[in-house]
Amino acid sequence: DTGVSQDPRHKITKRGQNVTFRCDPISEHNRLYWYRQTLGQGPEFLTYFQNEAQLEKSRLLSDRFSAERPKGSFSTLEIQRTEQGDSAMYLCASTPASGTGRGTGGVSSAFFGQGTRLTVV
Amino acid sequence: SQELEQSPQSLIVQEGKNLTINCTSSKTLYGLYWYKQKYGEGLIFLMMLQKGGEEKSHEKITAKLDEKKQQSSLHITASQPSHAGIYLCGADIGGSARQLTFGSGTQLTVLP
Numbered sequence: 001d002t003g004v005s006q007d008p009r010h011k012i013t014k015r016g017q018n019v020t021f022r023c024d025p026i027s028e029h030n031r032l033y034w035y036r037q038t039l040g041q042g043p044e045f046l047t048y049f050q051n052e053a054q055l056e057k058s059r060l061l062s063d064r065f066s067a068e069r070p071k072g073s074f075s076t077l078e079i080q081r082t083e084q085g086d087s088a089m090y091l092c093a094s095t096p097a098s099g100t101g102r103g104t105g106g107v108s109s110a111f112f113g114q115g116t117r118l119t120v121v
Numbered sequence: 122s123q124e125l126e127q128s129p130q131s132l133i134v135q136e137g138k139n140l141t142i143n144c145t146s147s148k149t150l151y152g153l154y155w156y157k158q159k160y161g162e163g164l165i166f167l168m169m170l171q172k173g174g175e176e177k178s179h180e181k182i183t184a185k186l187d188e189k190k191q192q193s194s195l196h197i198t199a200s201q202p203s204h205a206g207i208y209l210c211g212a213d214i215g216g217s218a219r220q221l222t223f224g225s226g227t228q229l230t231v232l233p
Binding site for chain 1: 156161162209223
């Protein structure tokens with residue numbers, strides 16, 4: 001399977017615990033995104049990497065959240081001291097860096113993984 | 122209010138009927154993307170529209186972009202139960218070319 005892969009698919013954790021999710025993008029894609037989706041809503045942007053550089057972070061990404069992409073390949077998203085409000089689906093997407101200018105491929109046709117559903121109890 | 126508004130929020134149609142889902146932006150669109158999502162799963166890319174007036178089709182699904190109205194529509198012809206799911210529009214708003222802003226989705230149910 002050459003799609004975007006996320007692990008685990010489901011995670012149940014107690015409030016206050018730390019959790020880490022992993023995303024393996026499509027191999028030739030150098031852009032990687034993390035989004036969060038709550039029930040009944042569309043995904044909300046969290047952060048974005050180009051290769052190993054984290055270029056943008058949303059205000060949604062509090063200091064309890066940290067994301068890394070150490071070698072420009074897979075990425076991890078860690079949430080420390082989880083809260084019930086962190087319960088959501090965490091989606092990873094990857095795109096090639098193709099095209100120039102606005103809307104011509106900078107985001108390209110982003111391919112999403114199956115997501116990690118986090119439940120904080 | 123959301124930057125991308127989708128309508129309707131939910132839709133129930135009889136198999137074989139046509140339907141349209143709309144996505145309207147409050148800001149300039151720099152690319153409009155349509156995705157489908159099954160409950161609890163990831164997003165499946167359907168189509169990307171970049172230019173005003175652009176129209177794309179895949180099987181029985183057609184999407185159009187009206188750049189002047191900052192609006193896109195997704196039309197399904199002769200719906201089938203396999204079309205059921207959540208349809209999401211995403212857009213590069215503001216031209217950052219770095220992230221997508223999504224609407225809240227339209228839940229489609231197709232009755233056999």
